Amino acid sequence: MDRPIGLDCFIYLRKSRKDIEEERKALNEGGSYDTLERHRRQLLELAKKEHHNILEIFEEVVSGEHIIDRPEIQRMLRKVEANAVDAVLVMDLDRLGRGDMFDMGYIFRTLQYSETIIVTPTEIINPLAEGAELLFGVKSIISREELKAITKRMQRGRRVSAQEGKSVTRKPPFGYIRDENLKLHPDPETSWVVKKIFEMIADGHGRSSVIHELRKLGIKSPDKAREWNAVQIRNMLNNEVYLGHIVWGKMKWVKRSGKYISKALPSDQWIRRDNAHEPIISQELWERAHASYGKKTPKTRKKSKLVNPLAGLLYCRYCGYAIVYSSDKKGCDMYKCKSSHCKGKQRSALVSLVEQRVLKSLEQIVSEFEANEEHQIKQPSTIPMKKKALTTKNSELVVLNKQKDNLHDLLEQGIYDVTTFKERQKIVVDKIKTVQLEIDELKQEIEYEQEKEKKQVKFIPKIKTVIEAYHFTDDVRKKNQLLKSVLKKILYERKPKTKRDGFALEIFPHI
Numbered sequence: 001m002d003r004p005i006g007l008d009c010f011i012y013l014r015k016s017r018k019d020i021e022e023e024r025k026a027l028n029e030g031g032s033y034d035t036l037e038r039h040r041r042q043l044l045e046l047a048k049k050e051h052h053n054i055l056e057i058f059e060e061v062v063s064g065e066h067i068i069d070r071p072e073i074q075r076m077l078r079k080v081e082a083n084a085v086d087a088v089l090v091m092d093l094d095r096l097g098r099g100d101m102f103d104m105g106y107i108f109r110t111l112q113y114s115e116t117i118i119v120t121p122t123e124i125i126n127p128l129a130e131g132a133e134l135l136f137g138v139k140s141i142i143s144r145e146e147l148k149a150i151t152k153r154m155q156r157g158r159r160v161s162a163q164e165g166k167s168v169t170r171k172p173p174f175g176y177i178r179d180e181n182l183k184l185h186p187d188p189e190t191s192w193v194v195k196k197i198f199e200m201i202a203d204g205h206g207r208s209s210v211i212h213e214l215r216k217l218g219i220k221s222p223d224k225a226r227e228w229n230a231v232q233i234r235n236m237l238n239n240e241v242y243l244g245h246i247v248w249g250k251m252k253w254v255k256r257s258g259k260y261i262s263k264a265l266p267s268d269q270w271i272r273r274d275n276a277h278e279p280i281i282s283q284e285l286w287e288r289a290h291a292s293y294g295k296k297t298p299k300t301r302k303k304s305k306l307v308n309p310l311a312g313l314l315y316c317r318y319c320g321y322a323i324v325y326s327s328d329k330k331g332c333d334m335y336k337c338k339s340s341h342c343k344g345k346q347r348s349a350l351v352s353l354v355e356q357r358v359l360k361s362l363e364q365i366v367s368e369f370e371a372n373e374e375h376q377i378k379q380p381s382t383i384p385m386k387k388k389a390l391t392t393k394n395s396e397l398v399v400l401n402k403q404k405d406n407l408h409d410l411l412e413q414g415i416y417d418v419t420t421f422k423e424r425q426k427i428v429v430d431k432i433k434t435v436q437l438e439i440d441e442l443k444q445e446i447e448y449e450q451e452k453e454k455k456q457v458k459f460i461p462k463i464k465t466v467i468e469a470y471h472f473t474d475d476v477r478k479k480n481q482l483l484k485s486v487l488k489k490i491l492y493e494r495k496p497k498t499k500r501d502g503f504a505l506e507i508f509p510h511i
């Protein structure tokens with residue numbers, strides 16, 4: 001099996017009863033050593049070899065077999081439960097505490113739910129892997145029924161905590177900090193982001209424009225590994241935790257043919273505790289966001305004949321709703337915003353005029369681009385500059401990694417004690433993470449710009465083809481498709497008391 005590298009780790013150290021006997025024997029024979037010292041050195045060496053980041057070392061001074069007698073493992077498991085690390089480094093599985101079936105079941109489930117693996121000098125144990133229960137000795141010691149009972153008891157524990165208004169999710173929800181008692185408090189650094197997301201949606205923005213804004217502001221996604229995405233935004237919008245409520249047990253984990261799958265439970269089985277903590281958003285904002293969300297893009301109805309060439313493209317500049325195609329009293333085809341917000345603010349306009357204007361705008365894009373080409377007024381590319389920055393950051397990273405290795409040497413040579421080592425390591429690891437983040441961002445920007453430049457080359461000929469094809473066909477559905485192939489959306493605005501063609505359009509091409 002390939003051993004993973006570069007994980008965020010805890011080290012857990014504990015003497016077994018056998019270790020204590022051995023130490024005593026050695027002492028009687030004239031030699032002496034400290035098992036924990038020896039294990040610590042071995043695990044640090046392993047961490048160095050496999051480039052792991054050690055976030056904390058938990059050293060059990062007492063040598064109780066049961067979790068209840070071992071404060072350090074309790075402290076560590078609480079952090080593991082909060083998803084603090086990728087892995088726990090131990091000499092062997094027994095150090096965590098084999099022997100007590102309840103303890104082992106608890107440790108196993110904690111690691112499993114937080115997807116934390118165990119790394120030993122000889123083994124990698126993934127609690128999510130098939131057969132892992134067997135490795136933990138859970139199955140062999142306890143019967144299936146007992147294991148079920150333990151899981152149930154833990155589940156019940158979580159339900160009780162939820163009832164008490166405690167947050168029992170794997171990670172605290174984005175925007176909140178969780179304290180020792182599992183209570184939530186708005187995080188001054190991120191709670192405003194939650195509010196902003198709700199406000200943007202309430203103001204009629206779609207999820208993609210929210211994501212765009214978050215990226216522009218450089219706000220990191222709560223999911224370390226991925227960029228902001230539409231599913232996260234939807235989940236946030238539907239999470240009542242932001243109103244101050246705790247809701248638990250919407251899902252149930254069920255094992256099906258060796259894999260855990262989640263099953264949705266009916267709402268009368270959910271655990272609720274209203275007003276459990278300080279809300280980030282008001283009920284009023286929640287309702288506004290929910291009223292606006294989902295109404296954004298009315299689907300083009302498949303059954304009725306599509307007669308609107310701008311279906312799915314034309315939106316109101318003021319309220320963000322889709323502009324509706326309808327006939328007025330005289331039987332003229334009109335574009336109109338039917339939202340009550342826009343009554344008296346937005347006038348309707350003739351479909352044919354709006355359609356003509358859209359085509360004219362496309363022609364304008366082409367001619368402007370070609371004029372620029374002739375006069376060579378191109379935007380200078382920032383790609384070379386960004387590539388240079390990337391090279392610099394990469395060499396910075398090499399230097400930092402070397403520094404990290406050196407720290408291990410200083411520890412081995414006894415120049416640093418564990419506390420100093422940990423402090424220094426944290427500084428270096430933080431720097432590494434920042435540089436890595438900057439590298440990722442640069443890479444993304446370069447990719448984005450390359451894509452944009454490539455598109456520009458292809459885009460202008462494409463618009464030309466669309467304009468030509470548009471005049472060639474009478475099929476409105478096809479016309480709609482042609483426009484959608486080059487345009488993302490069009491914003492419409494016509495103030496009262498303006499001429500027939502006194503409307504303004506803002507065109508958003510796919511570029």
Ligand SMILES: [Zn+2]
Binds near residue numbers: 316318321338339346
């Ligand atoms: Zn409107």
